Amino acid sequence: MLRYTLMRLGVLAGCLVVAWAAVYSGIFPRGFGASNFFWVVLLAMVISAPISWVVLRKERERASLQVAGRVDRMKADLDASRSQEDAAEAHSQAS
Structure with a gap:
């Protein structure tokens, strides 16, 4: 970028x-x-x-792919965090 x-x-x-x-x-x-x-x-x-x-078309596309990759990783991290929170909440409610 x-x-x-x-x-x-x-x-x-x-x-x-x-x-x-x-x-x-x-x-x-x-x-x-x-x-x-x-x-x-x-x-x-x-x-x-x-x-x-x-x-700068090729460079712009390369930068766009980098940004999209970062967004995808952040979404995956958020989903993983949510699933861990859901599992911890379900575990605490079961106890």
């Missing part, structure tokens, strides 16, 4: 550089006054989203 996050941040950083260059070279319009920084960041986020979606 950390690897996917770092890769996503890398794509965003690359897009930030490209968006900054495009705005300051006149390809994209500049923001108004002090909002130019936020305009460049917003533009980079909009550009990076579809790129990340396509380029």
Whole structure:
């Protein structure tokens, strides 16, 4: 999961550089006054989203499998804990 996050941040950083260059070279319009920084960041986020979606597909699926595995293990642990509690409760009621 950390690897996917770092890769996503890398794509965003690359897009930030490209968006900054495009705005300051006149390809994209500049923001108004002090909002130019936020305009460049917003533009980079909009550009990076579809790129990340396509380029990082395999890494996203790998991260998804890791998360699903953790959730399954947690569910199994909870079920085991519940069954132990039920058995202990049944044993104490039988006594």
